[in-house]
Amino acid sequence: MAQTMIPALEVVADPDALTARAVERVLAAMEASPYGFRFGLCGGHTPEGLYRALARPPAEGRVPWERVIVFLGDERRVPDDDPRSNFGFVKRVFLDDVRLPMAGVLKPKAALPDGDAAAAAYEKLLRREMGTTPVDFLLLGLGEDGHIASIFPSSPALDEKDRWVMSVPAPTTVGPRVPRLTLTPVRILEAREVLVLVSGAGKAAAVARALAAEGDERACPARLLHRAGGKVTFLCDRAAAARIALA
Numbered sequence: 001m002a003q004t005m006i007p008a009l010e011v012v013a014d015p016d017a018l019t020a021r022a023v024e025r026v027l028a029a030m031e032a033s034p035y036g037f038r039f040g041l042c043g044g045h046t047p048e049g050l051y052r053a054l055a056r057p058p059a060e061g062r063v064p065w066e067r068v069i070v071f072l073g074d075e076r077r078v079p080d081d082d083p084r085s086n087f088g089f090v091k092r093v094f095l096d097d098v099r100l101p102m103a104g105v106l107k108p109k110a111a112l113p114d115g116d117a118a119a120a121a122y123e124k125l126l127r128r129e130m131g132t133t134p135v136d137f138l139l140l141g142l143g144e145d146g147h148i149a150s151i152f153p154s155s156p157a158l159d160e161k162d163r164w165v166m167s168v169p170a171p172t173t174v175g176p177r178v179p180r181l182t183l184t185p186v187r188i189l190e191a192r193e194v195l196v197l198v199s200g201a202g203k204a205a206a207v208a209r210a211l212a213a214e215g216d217e218r219a220c221p222a223r224l225l226h227r228a229g230g231k232v233t234f235l236c237d238r239a240a241a242a243r244i245a246l247a
Helices: 015-031 048-054 086-093 115-130 201-211 221-227
Strands: 008-012 037-041 068-072 074-076 137-141 165-168 180-183 193-198 231-237
Touching (some): 015 048, 068 086, 068 115, 115 165, 193 221, 201 231
Parallel strands (some): 037 068, 193 231
Antiparallel strands (some): 074 180
């Protein structure tokens, strides 16, 4: 059986403090990685403050964009200009405002009609541009149903042993209910550092389930992070950590 370790928990006062701390964590990781930085992004509302801060002074001036590669950990299978697109969101609030070379932006062709072909093409792109070197820093969100990336409860991605990217059906537990592409645990668990950003009382039960000493990955996929090879931290505001007993 694979060795497990409960991820670290860091609690800050509120969403503004969460953004400030996330910026510190990302910049510290970049500065500790002098040769290249493979940066996995997530969608959702919670990282918006982080993205906007990284694209503006003073943080923007500390980022060596010429050696950064960014990519998405998951995507909805919709066109980039669809309001539900993770890439469209990240582009609007982040990528349009930074000096990142276009060669450093890796994105899936999520709107292809064949989901398996779209997943295979995205995996091929990631392998070609990043090789098998582990991701340096992976941002994840946490759903109220316990999902990370687009790995939902009982997802077939939980059983994947070889592929980095999979096409998965539309979720039934949260919206938007559209099919997705997602990194699989194969790649997620290899990351050097994973930062899970969680804000709001609505996520408190999911945080407690994700960090409990025991539990079922199929019911709460975030628990797969207990098997991660690198550093994993759940960065939560007080509302999100409300069901965790803090010392």
